[in-house]
Amino acid sequence: MASQLGNAMENLIKVFYKYSSKEGDSSKLSKAELKNLLYGEFADFLAASKDPMVVENIMKDLDENRDGQVDFQEFVVLVAALTVACNEFFEQSRK
Ligand SMILES: [Ca+2]
Numbered sequence: 001m002a003s004q005l006g007n008a009m010e011n012l013i014k015v016f017y018k019y020s021s022k023e024g025d026s027s028k029l030s031k032a033e034l035k036n037l038l039y040g041e042f043a044d045f046l047a048a049s050k051d052p053m054v055v056e057n058i059m060k061d062l063d064e065n066r067d068g069q070v071d072f073q074e075f076v077v078l079v080a081a082l083t084v085a086c087n088e089f090f091e092q093s094r095k
């Protein structure tokens with residue numbers, strides 16, 4: 001995969017597994033792993049949020065099947081939502 005979008009997808013997968021393989025099920029993010037991923041990759045986003053429960057709330061929102069873990073399918077929902085939010089931000093700043 002050499003296309004730009006292909007690279008982006010590959011990176012998305014790599015980042016997910018970098019954090020998900022630290023403990024327990026290597027294909028799922030535990031709450032601690034999700035927290036590390038959020039702080040490692042979305043630090044600005046978390047800093048902008050004043051909600052101390054932000055990680056708990058994100059976890060609750062993402063965990064579709066209620067198994068207490070975030071799998072890749074659940075994770076991409078977060079990335080898609082943040083990408084949409086980013087796009088809106090850039091649209092605003094282009095005006
Ligand atoms: Ca894990």
Ligand SMILES: [Ca+2]
Nearest residue numbers: 063065067069
């Ligand atoms: Ca889950």
